[in-house]
Amino acid sequence: MKKRTKKVDCVRLWKRIKNDRMLYLLLAPVLAWYLVFCYLPVAGGISLSLRNFRYDMGIWESPFVGLEHFRKMLSDREFMQAAKNTIIISLGRIGFQMPCAILTALFLNEIRSAKLKRTFQTVITFPHFISWVVLAGILSNLFGSSGIINQILDVLGIANVSPITSASSFRPFIWISNIWKEVGWDSIIYLAAITSIDPGLYEAAEVDGAGRLKRIWHITLPGIKSTIAIMLILAVGQIMTNGSFDQIFNLYSAPVYKVGDTLDTYIFRESFITGGLNYGYSTAIGMFKSIIGVIMITVSNKVVTALGENGLY
Amino acid sequence: MRNKKLNKSRTTTFDFIVIAVFTLLALITLYPFWNVLILSVSNTVSVAKHTPYLLPYIVDLTGYKTVLQDIYFIKSLGISLFVTIAGVMINMFLSVTGAYVLSKRQLIGRKVFMTMILFTMLFNGGLVPTYMIIKDLGLINSIWSMILPTAISTYYLIIMKNYFLNLPAGLIEAARLDGAGEWTILWKVAIPISKPFIATFALFYSVERWNEWYNALLYINKKDLAPLQIYLRDILVNLSGQLSAQAQQMLSATEKVSTSAVQMATIIITAVPIICVYPFLQKYFVNGVMVGGLKE
Numbered sequence: 151m152k153k154r155t156k157k158v159d160c161v162r163l164w165k166r167i168k169n170d171r172m173l174y175l176l177l178a179p180v181l182a183w184y185l186v187f188c189y190l191p192v193a194g195g196i197s198l199s200l201r202n203f204r205y206d207m208g209i210w211e212s213p214f215v216g217l218e219h220f221r222k223m224l225s226d227r228e229f230m231q232a233a234k235n236t237i238i239i240s241l242g243r244i245g246f247q248m249p250c251a252i253l254t255a256l257f258l259n260e261i262r263s264a265k266l267k268r269t270f271q272t273v274i275t276f277p278h279f280i281s282w283v284v285l286a287g288i289l290s291n292l293f294g295s296s297g298i299i300n301q302i303l304d305v306l307g308i309a310n311v312s313p314i315t316s317a318s319s320f321r322p323f324i325w326i327s328n329i330w331k332e333v334g335w336d337s338i339i340y341l342a343a344i345t346s347i348d349p350g351l352y353e354a355a356e357v358d359g360a361g362r363l364k365r366i367w368h369i370t371l372p373g374i375k376s377t378i379a380i381m382l383i384l385a386v387g388q389i390m391t392n393g394s395f396d397q398i399f400n401l402y403s404a405p406v407y408k409v410g411d412t413l414d415t416y417i418f419r420e421s422f423i424t425g426g427l428n429y430g431y432s433t434a435i436g437m438f439k440s441i442i443g444v445i446m447i448t449v450s451n452k453v454v455t456a457l458g459e460n461g462l463y
Numbered sequence: 464m465r466n467k468k469l470n471k472s473r474t475t476t477f478d479f480i481v482i483a484v485f486t487l488l489a490l491i492t493l494y495p496f497w498n499v500l501i502l503s504v505s506n507t508v509s510v511a512k513h514t515p516y517l518l519p520y521i522v523d524l525t526g527y528k529t530v531l532q533d534i535y536f537i538k539s540l541g542i543s544l545f546v547t548i549a550g551v552m553i554n555m556f557l558s559v560t561g562a563y564v565l566s567k568r569q570l571i572g573r574k575v576f577m578t579m580i581l582f583t584m585l586f587n588g589g590l591v592p593t594y595m596i597i598k599d600l601g602l603i604n605s606i607w608s609m610i611l612p613t614a615i616s617t618y619y620l621i622i623m624k625n626y627f628l629n630l631p632a633g634l635i636e637a638a639r640l641d642g643a644g645e646w647t648i649l650w651k652v653a654i655p656i657s658k659p660f661i662a663t664f665a666l667f668y669s670v671e672r673w674n675e676w677y678n679a680l681l682y683i684n685k686k687d688l689a690p691l692q693i694y695l696r697d698i699l700v701n702l703s704g705q706l707s708a709q710a711q712q713m714l715s716a717t718e719k720v721s722t723s724a725v726q727m728a729t730i731i732i733t734a735v736p737i738i739c740v741y742p743f744l745q746k747y748f749v750n751g752v753m754v755g756g757l758k759e
Contacts, residue, residue, distance in 0.1 A: 167571055172645040173564045177576065180561035183614055184580060190596050191588025198592055209595050257481050262474075266482065272745045273489040279737050279744065281674035283692045287699045287730050288495045291502070291723070298498060298516060330492065362477050387585070396677065400696075421591050422681075429591045436589025444585050 199437040203429035212430065219434035229435065232416035233390075235321075235409060240392040242325040244385050250329050251336035252378065256366050258337065259344050271341075275334030286400035289327055290314060320406040328397060339381065340374050347373035379459040387447030390439040413439055496734075503527070503727035526724030530698075530732060533706050538687055539694035542606065543673060546690055550610045550672040555665055557615050562623035563649050566630075584617050590681075597682055608682035609675050609690060616671070619664055626660055627653065663747040666740055673736055691733050698729050 167174070194209045199219060201212040223229050254274070261267040277285065293299050293312050300310040313319035351369050360368065385392075395414040402410040411419075413435060421432045447462070455461040501519040503526050530536050565573060565580075587593070593612070602608040630653060638648045654661060676692035683689060689697070698706075706725075 163571065166569070170567070170570055170645075173567055173570055176560045176645070176649070177564040180557050180564075180615065180620075181576065181579075183557060184583060186596070186600075187593075187612055187614070188583040188587065191593040192583075192586060193588070194592035194595060195588035198595075203591075209592060257484070260477070260481050261485070262478065270485040270489055272741075274485075274492050275745065276741060277492060279670050279674075279741065280734055281676060281692055283674075283676050283696050284730055284733055287695065287726065288499050290699070291727065292495055292498060298514070301514060334492075362475075417590055421594075433589050433591045436587075436591070440586045440589070447585065 195433055195437055195440075198430055199434035201430050203433075209429075215430070219431045220438065222431060223435065223438065228411075228416065229413075231408065232411045232413050236390055236392065236394075236412040236414075239321060239324060239394055239398075239412060240385070240389040242321065243328065243392055243394075244382070246325055247329050247332065247336065248378075248381065248385065250333050252340055252374070254333050255337040255340035255344060255374075256370055258341060259370065260362060260366070271334060271337075273334075275338070277331040278335035280331075282396040282400045285327075285331060286397075289401070293323075314401055315403055315405050317406050317409050320402070320410045324394070324397065324401070324410065327401075328394070340377060343374040343377040344370055376460050379454045379457075380462060383447060383450045383454055383462055386450040387443050389446055390442045499727045499730050503724055503731050505721065505724055507721040523724070526721075526728035527732070529706070529725050530729050535686060535689070535706070536691075536694060536729075539689050539691045542609075542688060543675075543691040545606060546609045546675055547669050547672040550613070550675075551665055551669045553610060553614050554616070554668040554672070555661070558620050558623055558664065558668075559654065559661065560649070561615065562620055563627050563653055565620075565624045566627035568628075580617055580620065594681060603682050604685050604688060605682075606688060609678045610672075612678055613671070613675070616668070619667065623660075623664060626657070630656070659747070663744075666744050666747075670737060670740065670744070695729050695733050699726055 198209040198212070200214060200216060201209070202215050202218075203209070204212045207213075258267055258271055261270065291297055293314055295310070295312055297312075300312065303310045311319070313323040347370065351373075352365060355365050355369055390413060392412075394412055395418070398410055398412055398415050399418065402415065417432045417435050421429060451461040498516075501515045501517075504519050504522045504524060505515055506521070506523045506525065564570065565576060567573065588596075597603065597608055597612065602611065634652055634656070635648055638652045643651065674692060675690055676696065679688075679690050679693045683693070
């Protein structure tokens with residue numbers, strides 16, 4: 151009896167799949183793309199991170215060395231420094247850039263004239279759409295030795311050091327310039343969350359005599375708490391990459407490698423420029439980065455849900 | 464209506480401070496671009512006299528003329544245009560069809576496909592394995608290496624899927640009852656009623672393709688195939704090594720042209736297309752189109 155229903159189920163399933171064959175046909179190129187351009191490199195990455203790369207044998211057949219590369223990381227000073235820099239730069243993004251974006255959203259929302267609000271938003275979001283190649287050119291020009299910022303500092307009698315090439319100010323420069331580029335864009339998500347807050351709450355608060363700042367603190371901010379939680383989970387999951395490659399690669403130079411070299415730039419330089427490292431090792435670093443990312447996003451999601459917020463899943 | 468609202472509570476110090484702060488922020492955002500613009504129309508003589516901060520002292524377009532005469536500039540412009548146009552077409556075809564199919568709740572295997580796609584946001588093979596695969600596909604020094612590796616943005620795909628999920632089901636059901644297949648429904652119903660939404664994503668994709676430099680850095684080492692962003696990178700690092708003989712002649716013939724004017728002119732030219740589409744872009748992101756991605 152049971153067998154029979156199973157058979158019927160199978161037939162029904164097949165019928166449904168057959169019915170939707172056009173949909174599967176449409177989806178096929180998409181899945182094929184993911185297989186070739188995402189999953190094949192992942193498989194290659196797993197394979198290569200366990201091997202010593204040899205040009206004549208390729209990523210699938212080079213000599214197998216097991217976890218050798220992962221062990222090597224622990225004693226690689228440059229790797230440790232790059233990992234440390236990456237985490238510091240990420241923490242700066244979470245600690246400074248996120249609050250800036252939230253504040254921008256909170257106060258943009260307080261502007262009463264819709265036209266003015268939109269104008270400000272449009273202007274401060276603009277740099278988001280310009281590539282770091284262009285922005286690095288603009289910023290090097292502004293902050294370079296003959297740039298306007300240094301000329302002003304010169305007039306004021308302050309010793310002029312370009313923040314782009316000085317180890318002590320490179321990280322703050324990276325944080326601030328990224329805030330400058332992304333704050334408008336980042337704030338959009340919070341602004342959208344604000345629009346879904348029940349306006350009745352504000353009216354009630356006004357009747358109770360709450361001032362503007364009080365209303366922001368007691369209504370707007372709690373109203374976007376869950377959005378903040380989700381953005382936080384995503385940012386923590388990215389702690390080892392933080393999407394800073396474009397920015398740092400286009401701005402950094404040898405004098406600031408010590409403070410500005412991240413895992414991504416380290417992998418790039420060692421793989422393609424200095425070439426002193428073997429491909430297996432740099433791939434293992436990449437794998438390590440991905441694994442940490444998955445762990446971090448899972449853990450932070452757990453923490454956030456334990457605190458009573460809605461998590462990612 | 465708006466006036467009424469404004470009158471309800473008068474402008475306070477709080478309003479004043481908020482507007483003042485945002486005005487300052489807006490100026491800080493725009494000044495670097497303005498600075499580039501005024502330097503791009505200056506020349507060595509004028510800069511030596513007094514560096515322009517707020518307004519240009521002269522308008523000398525030699526910087527622009529030098530770049531526009533450079534054969535490598537023309538070539539890279541062509542490459543960038545091709546990458547943008549062909550790239551966006553492929554981007555949109557794959558994203559729209561993928562998002563539409565994945566929005567069908569009845570589809571068997573939908574969860575598996577979604578998990579498979581989302582996983583790639585967290586886990587990737589890394590630099591070298593990706594490079595090796597691209598190499599095995601024979602894409603090194605091929606224009607397609609700047610298009611195919613970024614043919615789908617998973618983030619945009621998910622936002623679009625969530626959008627299609629909320630299409631009025633009745634309309635699609637009616638088309639189905641009329642005997643239309645999925646292909647027809649997609650082209651004759653779903654896409655036409657989603658035109659503004661789809662146009663938005665075409666714009667987002669085109670900005671990304673125009674800004675393309677990373678794949679070119681990895682996979683292209685022929686000067687003839689360099690897109691504009693790479694051309695600009697080279698110009699910023701090493702101006703005289705980059706320009707063609709003809710453009711160099713022009714540069715040395717008019718000694719007044721500063722290298723920085725040429726560099727700044729190239730920056731402006733590279734950014735102009737983005738400035739042109741920006742008004743259309745901002746109309747949509749201000750309305751929060753991008754937000755769907757976080758829901759569901």
